[in-house]
Amino acid sequence: MPRIHTYYPTDLQELSPRILWAFLTAALFTAFFYNLHGVPLFDLDEGAFSEATRDMLARGDFIATYLYGEPRYDKPILIYWLQALSVSAFGLNELALRLPSALAATGWMLLIFAFVQRVCDRHTALAAAIIGATSLGVIIIGKAAIADAALHLFIVGAMFAIYLHFKEGGVRWVYLAFLCMGLGFLTKGPVAVVIPLAVSLIFYGLKGEWRSWLRAAFNPLGIMLFLLIVLPWYLAITWREGPGFLMGFFLEHNLGRFQAPMHGHAGPFYFYLPVLLVALLPYTTVLIRTLWEVRESFREDLHGYLLTWFLFVLVLFSAAGTKLPHYIFYGITPLFILMALHLDRVRSRFWLFLPPALLFAGLLALPHLVDLIKPHLDDPFILALLTDHHVHFGPLWHAFFVIALAACLFFMLDRRIQRGYRLFLIGLTLNVGVAGLLLPAVAGVQQSPIRDAGLAARDLPETVVMWRLNNPSFSIYANRGVERRMPEPGEVAVTKEDSLARLEHHHYEVLHARNGVILVRILEAP
Template identity: 45%
Template structure:
C-alpha cells in the first residue's frame, strides 16, 4: 500500500505551472471575498427575478408542482401524463424548497444553485489537498465564473446536482488510486448512488469508465477490479438508489423500463432525440463556449495532455475529460451541457496552467468577444427579426421593450471595463494576465446573470408567464394547441392538457404560427411575443 496519503501526492505542480505569484498583491481575505462575489454573481444574483427558462425548466417545475398537488412522491407527472425523463432526487429537493419558500422561480432554482455552490466548494477542497491553496482558489473561481456552470447552476434542472455527485465520486476515485482504502471506494459508491437517483445510469458510467482508464494507465487494474467488486460498496449503492427504482417499477411497470431506461438512456445514445443531432465535431466548439471566458486559458492547458501519465492526478483528470468528450461525441443525441460532466477536471487543469498566459490579448479576447456579443445583441435582433419567415419567431424577437436604457448602459459599461483591462499598461505587482482575467470573469458573470439570461428568458418565456397569470386570474380552463411551454402550467397553478381537436368554447394556448390551424372564428384574449390565448367562437 502506498504510505503517502492522497493529499500528499501531486502537491507540487511542475515548475512551468507554478508561475510567479500572480495576485500576490491581494490581502489574505481577498480570495475568499472574490470567490464569494463570483458565486453570488454567477449563481444567486437575480435568481428568482426572471421567468422559468425554456422547456426544461418549465417541465421540471411543473412536475414538481404536480408532485405536491397529487401528494405522489414516487412518480412524476407532466400536465397529467407520466414523465420518465429523470429520476426522483431533484424533484424531492425542489418540492422541499417549494414547501419552505412557496412556488416561484427562486424556490425551484434554489436546489440547483446550492448544488453548484457545493460543487465549487468540492473543487476547492480537493484541489487544496492535492495541489496547493492558490491553485484551489483559482480552480474554484474558474468553476464559479465559467459560462456552463453559471447557466446550469441557475436552472431548475438536474445537471448541477449530477455534476456535484460526479465530482465527489471521482475525487474519491483519485484517493483510491493513490492510497487504496475501503472508505474511499465505498464513498464512491455512495456518490454514484445519489447521482443515479439524480439522472440515472450516466452517474455510474462516467466514474466507472474514467476510473478504469486511469487505473489502467497507471498499471493498477488489479486495484480497480478489487474496488469494483467491493460487496459493501454495491450494498450501499443498492440501499440508497434501489428503493425508488423498485417503487417506481411497482407503480409503472414496463412503461417505466421502456420510458426511462430504453427511450431516455439507450435510445438517447443511439439516435438523436427531439432534434438534438450534431456532427462528430459538435463538442469541440461547445467546450470552448462552455468555459467562457477561459477559452484562451483552456487552449493553453490542452498541451498538458501529453503529460497525462506523469502523475496519478494528471492521469485521472485527463481520462475523466477525454472519456466524457469521446462518449458523448459517439452519442446520437448531442446537447452542449452534456460536456459539463467532464468540465470539473478542466477547471483544475486550467488553474494549474493559469500562469502560462503571457499575453493580455491571449487571456482576455474571449471575455471581450462575450461582452461585445451581449452589447450588440439588441442590434442583431432588431435587424434579424423582420426577416424571420416564421411569424412566431418574428414576433418573439421583435420586442424592443426587453432592452431598455438601463440594460444598454450596463452592457456598454461592462464592455468598457474589459477593453480597459486589455489596454491598461502593465505595472509592477499587478498580477499579470491572470489577474486581469479574474476581473474580466466577474464582468462576464454579470453579463450572463444580469443581462443575457434575463433578456433571453423574457423574450422566450415572459409572454407565457403573463398569459398564464391572466388565465389564472380569469379562471379559464385552458388547453394547449401546437405549443410546448410547461411553465404555463406552473404559473397558472393547474394542468394544461394538450388537445388535438379544439372545439367551440375552448380557451386555447397557442403560437402565432399555429393560429391558422384553429377552427374559425377565434377571439384573441391575449397576444404578446407570438404567444396567444384565444377563445374559439361557435
C-alpha cells in the first residue's frame, strides 16, 4: 500500500534510526519496568485489583472475584487471570502484580510503532512510540496493577486493524479486530466494542463505505470468534452469580457510570481538556500546535481516522456523568501519532520547553508547597500522613529536579542538538523522575503506613477487620482477607488513629501505629 508521509519539511527524517531506537528502548524500560517493585501498591484501584487476585488464588476460584468478602462486579476476569499467572510465577509482590500491565503497555507502544511504520515511515513510527512512552499520563497508568494498560492494548489493536482493513482490504484485519475486541471485552467490558464500532461506523460513513463497514461488522466468522472468547466466562459467571452480576456489571458499572456521577466523580463538560494538557507533558505545546493544524488535513484518510477516533472519545466521555482522568486515554493513542506527524511544526524553542520546565519547577517546589498547605488542613488523618513527609523529599529530589529544570532552560537556548533529541531527552528525564522519585514519594506518604500495618498483621492469629478505612492493599501485605465492619472483642482492627474515640466502651491494645494508621486488638470486657 502507498505510504503516507508528513506534509512538511521535517528535521525528524534527519535523526538517526539507531539513536531513536535507543531512545525507545530506554523509554519503554524507564516508563514501565524501572522501579516496578519499589513502590507500594496505591489504593484504591491497585489495591482492589490486587486483593481480588490474591483472594482468587487463595480460594482457588477462577470464575468470580471478591473484595472484602463481597462479590466484585466492577470488571471482567482477564486482568485477574493475568495477575494470578504472574503471582504464581513470581510470588505475591508489587512486581508480579504490575508486570502484566507493564508488558501490555510495552505491547501498546510497539503496536503504535508497527502500525505507523506500515502506514507512514520508520522515523515517524519511532517518534510516535517514544512520545507515547514518555508522556506523563502513560508513565503513571502504564505500570499500574489495574486493567487499563491491557484494555488500551486491545482497543488500539482493534482500531489499527480496522484502519488497515479500510486501506488494504483483506478479511484477516476483520478477524484481528474481532479478536482484540473480544479480549478487550473480557478485560473491561463494552467500552472495548463501543469505541471501535462507533468510530469505524462514523469514518466509513464519511467515506461513503457503508457496505464495506456492514460486511466487516457482521462478518459471521468474526462474530463467532468474538463470542468464542467472551461467552464462556460471561455464561459461567452469570450461571453462578445470577442476575446480580448482570445488574452490577452492565447496569451499574457501565450504563450507570455514563448516566450519573458515581462515587462523586463528576466534572464539567470541559473536564478532559486540562487533563490532556497535563497527561501529555512534556509534549503539551506539540499537542496544541497539532490540534490547531490537523483540521487542515482532516480529509486525508489517516488524519481523518485518527481525529475521528480522538473526537469520539472526547465527546462521549465529556457527556458521561462519571468523569475520571484515565477515560480520555481511550482516545490518546491517535494524538501520539498526530503529534509525531506534526512534531517539527513547533519552531519556538521557548514554547516547546516551557511546559516541562514549569512541571519540573512545580515538582522542585512540591515539598515546600506541602509545608504551606499543611497549616490550612483540618483533616487529622491527612495531617498524620504528612507527619514526616520531608523524609521522602530529600537532597536527591532537589538535585534531580534542579538539573531537569536547568536542562529545559538550556534546551531553550541551544541550537546544536537536534530538537527531537532534546525533547526526547526531557521525556526520558521525566520517566526517571516519576518512576524513581515522584511515585515513591507519594506512595511513601500515602501508602507506606498501610503497607506497614499489613505486614504487622501478617502473622496474627486473630480475625482482622478493617474499620473506617478503604485500603484493600492492606490485605496484600497482610496476605489475608479482611472484612470492612465494626470490630468485635477478640478481633484485631486496622483503622485511623483519630477513629479510636468511636470505639466507645471497648478496651483495646495498640499493636502497631504509624502516621495515623493504627492496628489494635479489641479486648474482652473485664
